[in-house]
Amino acid sequence: MIEFEGVSFTHPNGVLALDNVDLRIEKGETLAIVGENGAGKTTLVRHVTGLLKPAKGRVSVDGVDTRTTTTATLSRKVGVAFQNPDHQLFSESVEAEMAFALKNFGFEPDVVAKRVSWGLQTFGLEEYRGSSPLILSGGEKKRLTLACILAWDPDAVILDEPTVGQDALQKERLAGTVRMLGAAGKTVVIVSHDIEFLWPMQPRVVVMKSGRIVADGPAAEVMQRREALDSARVAQPQLVAFGQELGAKPERPFVDALGARRFIEGRRP
Amino acid sequence: MTSILEIESFGFRYANAPRNAVADFSLEVTEGSILVLAGPSGCGKSTLLRAVNGLIPHMYNGDYSGDVKVAGRSVKGSEMRELAQTVGFLFQNPENQIFMFSVERDVAFGLENLGVPHDEIRSRVDEAMELLGIASLAKRAPHELSDGQKQRVALAGVLAMRPKLVILDEPTSLLDPRTAKELVELVARLRKELGTTFLIVEHRLELLVEVADKMVVMSGGRKVLDGSPQEVLMGDLAEGYGVAVPAVTKLQKMLAGDGLVRGDRMMTGTELAKTISQAGH
Numbered sequence: 001m002i003e004f005e006g007v008s009f010t011h012p013n014g015v016l017a018l019d020n021v022d023l024r025i026e027k028g029e030t031l032a033i034v035g036e037n038g039a040g041k042t043t044l045v046r047h048v049t050g051l052l053k054p055a056k057g058r059v060s061v062d063g064v065d066t067r068t069t070t071t072a073t074l075s076r077k078v079g080v081a082f083q084n085p086d087h088q089l090f091s092e093s094v095e096a097e098m099a100f101a102l103k104n105f106g107f108e109p110d111v112v113a114k115r116v117s118w119g120l121q122t123f124g125l126e127e128y129r130g131s132s133p134l135i136l137s138g139g140e141k142k143r144l145t146l147a148c149i150l151a152w153d154p155d156a157v158i159l160d161e162p163t164v165g166q167d168a169l170q171k172e173r174l175a176g177t178v179r180m181l182g183a184a185g186k187t188v189v190i191v192s193h194d195i196e197f198l199w200p201m202q203p204r205v206v207v208m209k210s211g212r213i214v215a216d217g218p219a220a221e222v223m224q225r226r227e228a229l230d231s232a233r234v235a236q237p238q239l240v241a242f243g244q245e246l247g248a249k250p251e252r253p254f255v256d257a258l259g260a261r262r263f264i265e266g267r268r269p
Numbered sequence: 270m271t272s273i274l275e276i277e278s279f280g281f282r283y284a285n286a287p288r289n290a291v292a293d294f295s296l297e298v299t300e301g302s303i304l305v306l307a308g309p310s311g312c313g314k315s316t317l318l319r320a321v322n323g324l325i326p327h328m329y330n331g332d333y334s335g336d337v338k339v340a341g342r343s344v345k346g347s348e349m350r351e352l353a354q355t356v357g358f359l360f361q362n363p364e365n366q367i368f369m370f371s372v373e374r375d376v377a378f379g380l381e382n383l384g385v386p387h388d389e390i391r392s393r394v395d396e397a398m399e400l401l402g403i404a405s406l407a408k409r410a411p412h413e414l415s416d417g418q419k420q421r422v423a424l425a426g427v428l429a430m431r432p433k434l435v436i437l438d439e440p441t442s443l444l445d446p447r448t449a450k451e452l453v454e455l456v457a458r459l460r461k462e463l464g465t466t467f468l469i470v471e472h473r474l475e476l477l478v479e480v481a482d483k484m485v486v487m488s489g490g491r492k493v494l495d496g497s498p499q500e501v502l503m504g505d506l507a508e509g510y511g512v513a514v515p516a517v518t519k520l521q522k523m524l525a526g527d528g529l530v531r532g533d534r535m536m537t538g539t540e541l542a543k544t545i546s547q548a549g550h
Contacts, residue, residue: 013413036445037416083443084362124311127287138361138439139310164442165361167309167472168513193445194473196516235446238475238517238538245542257520264524264545 001027002048002078002156002187006057008211009043017043019211020057027155030178030188032198032219035208036233041191042083044208045158048189049074061156076105079149083160083191085141088148089133094125097133098148105152119147122177139165146177156187163194171197199223199237200256207232224250273434273466274298274321278335280490281316281325290316291490294335298483300433301464303456305477305498308487309511314470317487318436320344321468323352340433350383357432361439363419366426367411372403375411376425383430397429400462401455417448421455428459437469441476449476456480475515478502478535486510499535517541 002025009018017040025031033041046052047059050066059066061074082088091097098119102112120126123143128136133144142165149157159178163171171194178201181188192198198205198219205222207215209232215222223229223240239254246264254260276296282289291313298304306314319325323344326333337344339355360366369375376397380390398404401421406414411422420440427435437456441449457480459465471477474484477498484501486494488510494501501507503522508514514522517538525532530544 015413037443037448084364086362086365137310137315161443163472165310165439165472167307167312167511168508169511170310171472171513193443193449195446196475196513233445233447238515239520242517242520242538242542245539246545257516257523260520261523261527264529265527 001025001062002189003060004044004047004057005059007047007054007059008056009047009052009054011043017211018047018054021211021213023206023213023216025156025187025189027187028182028185030182030201030203031190031206032201032203033189033191033206033208034193034195034198034232034234039208039232040211041208042160043211045080045160045189045191048156048158049078049080075101075154076152077154078156078158079152079154080158081142081145081149081160081162083164085138085145088145089141092132093130094120094128094133094136094144095130097144098151101148101152107152115151119151122150123147137165139167139170142166143170146174150177150181154186156189157181158189158191160191161193162190163192163197175201195223195235195237199239202255207234209233220251220253224253271300272297273300273340274468275338275341276317276320276335277338279317279320279337280332280334281320282332283316284330286331289332289490291320291487294487294490294492296485296492296495298434298466298468300466301460302482303460303467303469303477303480305474305481305484306468306470306487307472307474307484307512308493312487312511313490314487315438316490318358318438318468318470321434322356322358322436323347323349353379354383354430355433357427357430357435359420359424359427359435359437359440361442363416363423363443366423367419370410371407372409372411372414372422372425373398373407375422376429379426379430393429393431394425397425400428400459401425416443417445417451420444420452424455428463428465432465434466434468437467437471439470439472441471441473449473453477453480472513474498474502474513478515486512503532503535 004021004023007018007021010016035041050071053067091100095116098116099112178188202219205219206213214232215228223237229236239260243254248263279294280289280292308314320337327349367375373394376394377390403421440452453476456467481498484498493510502514502518521536521541524530
């Protein structure tokens with residue numbers, strides 16, 4: 001469980017990035033954080049592994065205050081895939097990159113080998129095993145960072161803009177991975193502008209604006225609130241806007257195109 | 270109409286790679302047009318872009334076949350510094366491209382490298398910053414700016430070189446939807462005012478549909494679809510190639526299949542809702 005209590009944070013340049021944030025993320029929850037560029041989303045998730053410490057308030061993971069422990073200890077519990085994969089790839093080969101953290105966390109060599117193979121296969125990177133991570137495309141690098149994190153089996157994962165550089169098929173697979181993690185009882189926090197990616201997963205949605213949380217609730221409820229979304233510069237999912245125009249019941253929004261079709265066919269005389 | 274980019278049966282296999290990254294690829298791009306390049310991850314898009322800006326064959330070893338010409342000059346036979354003045358490249362993440370202490374120094378960086386005279390640099394930098402609406406940020410440190418502003422700074426640096434062809438690699442992926450829309454509008458304006466040609470790699474297509482002239486889809490290193498955004502997205506094949514067909518377009522195609530709406534012209538969500546309501550469904 002991850003908890004923010006009255007957390008404020010000011011960047012060295014004087015910009016207030018988090019303004020008295022209260023947020024409780026339960027174990028096993030899938031949560032999406034949305035909001036315009038600069039709303040404080042990335043700053044918020046950097047607090048979870050103690051990369052940033054709150055200027056005011058308290059951040060805790062499973063009851064442990066992030067100020068009283070190390071980032072290494074917290075990382076074992078919470079894996080973070082950063083927005084820019086270039087910030088976390090540095091090994092000579094894709095295989096070595098995947099093995100790096102596993103070795104650091106003290107896994108046995110045969111376990112390391114097994115998990116590396118699992119990760120490369122699951123994320124379609126097997127053919128690059130011996131290649132330098134630097135020759136990968138942006139999308140492949142993103143998948144590699146995610147594979148690295150899932151390999152050490154943390155309780156929670158934080159994905160900062162995971163769909164960048166991913167095509168439609170990869171996004172579907174990624175959504176599948178998120179669902180699988182949810183089913184396995186993992187906590188998943190996704191920071192994303194890609195509303196169309198988030199919507200079908202129906203996560204809990206937290207909307208941020210100027211360092212504050214301005215809306216928080218199930219996707220089906222939050223995504224109906226056009227004014228709140230507009231003020232935070234968040235787009236409504238296409239199918240929600242479409243449903244509103246068509247006069248569909250707000251409590252039963254269209255999760256996908258098939259759902260919309262069923263509704264329309266149901267109304268035919 | 271003049272072609273700014275001519276790709277003739279281009280193929281490339283990286284040194285020690287088991288197969289070609291791009292094979293038998295031909296394409297002509299008209300000057301002043303906006304072309305969107307889509308396709309699954311690993312389909313050869315990055316390789317193609319490298320072949321246009323000269324990184325292939327000048328920086329990557331491998332087997333090269335066919336020819337790529339920018340503004341009538343073969344990329345293979347041109348030097349990198351010449352190409353840098355014809356082809357501009359905006360990286361996916363502006364943080365990989367901006368690094369100086371002030372915005373104006375950053376915008377001037379490429380020109381300084383080419384040894385352009387000081388007065389000329391001054392006027393071109395001012396012009397580019399004006400064009401992108403970042404003149405007021407001239408003295409600011411780039412790392413303090415928002416992501417949308419950083420992207421504008423990087424793009425100003427590219428435009429200051431006055432390239433004929435600008436390549437944008439997933440330019441909207443890190444931007445919130447509103448900022449992304451502003452960038453797309455900016456691209457449309459620059460095309461109109463400067464006659465610049467844009468080659469845009471993008472997965473989020475809903476924003477670009479309205480401004481793009483052409484959409485090319487790659488798969489397995491080959492060109493598999495080539496047409497107007499309408500033709501490509503309303504066609505039956507796009508989804509199979511990993512193209513992100515917008516949710517409303519998917520729905521329109523389903524409803525067109527049921528005979529409820531037309532299937533020849535793409536509609537926005539509002540249009541589709543109106544059509545359905547008017548038809549009494």
